[in-house]
């Protein structure tokens with residue numbers, strides 16, 4: 001991964017709202033998670049992201065790093081893929 005990206009992440013990470021929450025809220029357990037459970041979990045995670053002061057930095061990081069899993073910057077992996085596609089056109 002890009003070293004500059006990693007260094008920048010170390011900077012904004014310290015102000016992340018999600019530091020007070022378990023990573024499971026943002027990444028789930030495994031593929032056995034039922035779709036309905038997943039939607040509820042993702043909505044809860046997004047509520048943590050909404051007021052996060054480093055939301056934009058987090059989202060940019062995840063887009064540039066092509067983070068394949070989890071909620072970053074208030075978006076799911078599918079929502080991030082859509083965002084990347086919309087930037088490409």
Ligand code: SF4
Pocket residue numbers: 016017018019026048049050052053054055056058059071072073074
């Ligand atoms: S936007 Fe969400 S995932 Fe990103 S640092 Fe903030 S709380 Fe954490």
